[in-house]
Amino acid sequence: AQTVTQSQPEMSVQEAETVTLSCTYDTSESDYYLFWYKQPPSRQMILVIRQEAYKQQNATENRFSVNFQKAAKSFSLKISDSQLGDAAMYFCAYRTMNTGNQFYFGTGTSLTVIP
Amino acid sequence: EAGVAQSPRYKIIEKRQSVAFWCNPISGHATLYWYQQILGQGPKLLIQFQNNGVVDDSQLPKDRFSAERLKGVDSTLKIQPAKLEDSAVYLCASTKSPTGLAYNEQFFGPGTRLTVL
Numbered sequence: 001a002q003t004v005t006q007s008q009p010e011m012s013v014q015e016a017e018t019v020t021l022s023c024t025y026d027t028s029e030s031d032y033y034l035f036w037y038k039q040p041p042s043r044q045m046i047l048v049i050r051q052e053a054y055k056q057q058n059a060t061e062n063r064f065s066v067n068f069q070k071a072a073k074s075f076s077l078k079i080s081d082s083q084l085g086d087a088a089m090y091f092c093a094y095r096t097m098n099t100g101n102q103f104y105f106g107t108g109t110s111l112t113v114i115p
Numbered sequence: 116e117a118g119v120a121q122s123p124r125y126k127i128i129e130k131r132q133s134v135a136f137w138c139n140p141i142s143g144h145a146t147l148y149w150y151q152q153i154l155g156q157g158p159k160l161l162i163q164f165q166n167n168g169v170v171d172d173s174q175l176p177k178d179r180f181s182a183e184r185l186k187g188v189d190s191t192l193k194i195q196p197a198k199l200e201d202s203a204v205y206l207c208a209s210t211k212s213p214t215g216l217a218y219n220e221q222f223f224g225p226g227t228r229l230t231v232l
């Protein structure tokens with residue numbers, strides 16, 4: 001089974017600064033999807049950004065961008081111009097292209113934004 | 116469009132009691148997932164349905180957990196009897212895509228926080 005590792009249980013960033021959350025994964029597949037989800041204290045998980053493994057270009061969504069290194073199996077999230085509303089748990093997720101298309105989640109990184 | 120609905124939002128029970136959670140996915144979403152999220156951990160898949168069929172239930176403790184999605188729409192997850200280690204948030208999610216189209220994102224419900232005393 002695929003595994004997703006987030007090695008930073010907690011991170012903090014000053015408001016308006018940039019922070020990078022790391023994620024690595026283990027897979028033998030060549031095609032898959034990667035996601036970053038945000039879970040605020042209210043606990044409803046929402047999608048931040050997604051990346052198709054076959055695309056070399058890194059995905060961006062406004063202040064959020066990823067650094068996808070397929071050979072290294074690394075998928076980091078960069079948050080620019082951090083805002084107080086960015087404070088949340090961030091989960092990296094892998095979705096297999098095999099039968100079932102299961103999702104595998106990392107253990108999460110708790111991001112604190114300091115005013 | 117309405118999001119994924121779950122009820123109840125909170126539940127407190129004694130160990131060895133039974134409990135049931137309900138989930139109504141987004142209309143038209145073929146795939147439904149139940150996750151268990153223990154405090155401080157990432158969601159762990161318990162069971163995945165496509166329409167009313169089970170795609171993956173390999174991590175569902177079948178001696179005490181059961182789930183159904185009889186008409187391919189809403190779903191119920193049951194625990195009987197509950198143990199202390201079942202205390203967690205139970206998340207329901209859905210995706211539009213049937214198996215084979217992995218691009219579509221998962222939409223999550225607000226979760227049910229279960230406390231077993």
